[in-house]
Amino acid sequence: MTSKIHPALIVFTVFVFIFLVGPLVIVIGSALSNTTYLTFPPQGLSLRWFENIFAISAFRRTIITSLQIAFISTFIALLIGIPAAYALNRYRIQLPGWLSTLFVLPVLVPELVLGFALLKNFAAEFSAPIFLSLIIGHTLLVLPYVVRVISASLASFDFSIEEAAISLGSPPLKTFFTILLPNVRSGVIAAFILCFITSINDVSISIFMTGPGISTLPIQILAHMEQFFDPTVASVSVLLMALTVGVMAIVERTLGLTFLAK
Amino acid sequence: MKRYSGWTLASPGTLLVVVFLIFPVLATIATTFMTPNGIFAPYISFFGSGFRRTVLWRTIQISFITTVIALAIGFLTAYVVSRAPGWLKSILIIAAVFPLLTGVVVRSFAWMIILGKNGILNSTLVSLGLIGEPMTMLYTQGAVIVAMVYLFVPLMILTLVGVLESIPDDLIQASASLGAKPSATFRQVIFPLAVPGLIVGAVLVFTGSFTAYATPQLLGGESQMVMGTLMYQQAMVIFDWVSASTIAAIMVVITIVVVLLMTRIARRLNPMAV
Structure with a gap:
């Protein structure tokens, strides 16, 4: 039995969800319009603005750059974040308490500040390649997600299983891949998705690291909007939403969607 | 070993x-402490400038209003979601997760279409005869706040659904069986237990709005400059890196102060810890 909810509260909730989903429906509608200006409801259905994305070379280039950066930085973050999360949980008593704080620092430091600091003290100071700076910035951005999500999965892991394997003669690396990793599989998938989506949508770090020749998709969208307010941006937005839907479908099939609410 | x-x-x-x-x-x-003009020179010039004080004050105002509105909407909605039957709850959670996973540029852009001079809201209001001619909605403080609330409500809902779900049903039933009206149960049992979650949500929303860049840039523009957009302008348009670093330092300090203050309050208010 649960207590009754006041009808006014239900009406309110309905409005909140219209408020949440409505604007995205409007973006999709505008992307399908056959007009040269943004309008909703769409006038005459057309996919010409989707074709226009790929006709603009800056969009083609930045889509590829953004995907590369998202994959590489997510991969690096998993590679260094999983062992870190493991160490923080397995050797909690031996390791100092500040170490776990250190891994949430990227969340505490405003992204804009991190972006600017990396530009000033790394990219500009050592004239480091922009692509490398972007990878470093994005890896730092997503690392806390890996550590937090994997730590949550490890919290319910019984480390004595691992000790049993080792005491029976299993080498450490083999133990990691056959005992530990399968047990935190759902955490790894969730971390991958959160990192990938966060990286692909990032503005605040990338905005300082883009220059002639290299840019990411969200920054290119901003640049395009400054000059044209046509449905192209709406159709790029729809592409990004389609990517999100695809990713959510993967979560749904592997973990169930309520997983994300945890 | x-x-x-x-x-x-x-x-x-x-x-x-x-x-x-x-x-x-x-x-x-x-x-920022090593400029030739003296140790606190960049800060003296920041706080000495009326324009910059206005920007700082505006940013605090926008973040505060956004946090309060997002808290109210998020809490009430999360309460309904947490009491919804299983299948409906899944759908509602998907509907909240989806905007959250959609990028900030896309979500801000949506509000540009809605609030523009020839946008949907203006044309609807004109055709209904409620206003004579389109109003200026874009590039106002209101536009920034609406888009920020839109940005952060899903985060608040998802943070609070978890918190509200973890409140044992026994407590609510006990309250009801002792004669408390639903509204009293809500105020005296559910709300106090949700306070730690509300504080976590408030910290996320306040610090997020305080350091935002894309949304105020797109919906506020030059006329509604905030700390984030001012910092970008100083760093990348004017190339005054000392000034940009000063703004960065102020943002870091305010973020850390808010986080520490709120976690301290959360610890004190947590009824479970007493």
Whole structure:
């Protein structure tokens, strides 16, 4: 039995969800319009603005750059974040308490500040390649997600299983891949998705690291909007939403969607 | 031996954070104290400028209003979601997760279409005869706040659904069986138990709005400059890196103060800890 909810509260909730989903429906509608200006409801259905994305070379280039950066930085973050999360949980008593704080620092430091600091003290100071700076910035951005999500999965892991394997003669690396990793599989998938989506949508770090020749998709969208307010941006937005839907479908099939609410 | 391997496993991550986050951020803040004009010169000039004080005050105002509205909407909605039957709850959670996973540029852009001079809201209001001619909605403080609320409500809902679900049903039933009206149960049982979650949500929303860039840039523009957009302008348009570093330092300090203050309040208010 649960207590009754006041009808006014239900009406309110309905409005909140219209408020949440409505604007995205409007973006999709505008992307399908056959007009040269943004309008909703769409006038005459057309996919010409989707074709226009790929006709603009800056969009083609930045889509590829953004995907590369998202994959590489997510991969690096998993590679260094999983062992870190493991160490923080397995050797909690031996390791100092500040170490776990250190891994949430990227969340505490405003992204804009991190972006600017990396530009000033790394990219500009050592004239480091922009692509490398972007990878470093994005890896730092997503690392806390890996550590937090994997730590949550490890919290319910019984480390004595691992000790049993080792005491029976299993080498450490083999133990990691056959005992530990399968047990935190759902955490790894969730971390991958959160990192990938966060990286692909990032503005605040990338905005300082883009220059002639290299840019990411969200920054290119901003640049395009400054000059044209046509449905192209709406159709790029729809592409990004389609990517999100695809990713959510993967979560749904592997973990169930309520997983994300945890 | 075990201690050694713990450090070994954590060291690549530690090194990355120290070298590429802690060091550059501290170095950036340090430069603001090492200008030839004296140790606090950049701060004196920041707070001495009426324009910059206005920007700081506007940012605080926008973040505060956004936080309060997002808290109210998020709490009430999360309450309904947490009491919804299983299938409906899944759908509602998907409907909240989806905007959250959609990028900030896309979500801000949606509000540009809605609030523009020839946007949907204006044309609807004109055709209904409620207003004579389109109003200026874009590039106002209201536009920034609406888009920020839109940005953060899903986060608030998802944070609070977890908190509200973890409140044992027994407590609510006990309250009801002792004669409390639903509204009294809501105020005296559910709300106090949700306070720690509300504080976590408030910290996320306040710090997020305070350091936002894309949304105020797109919906506020030059006329509604906030700390984030001012910092970008100083760094990348005017190339005054000392000024940009000063703004960065102020943002870091305010973020840390808010986080520390709120976690302290959360600890004190947590009824479970007493």
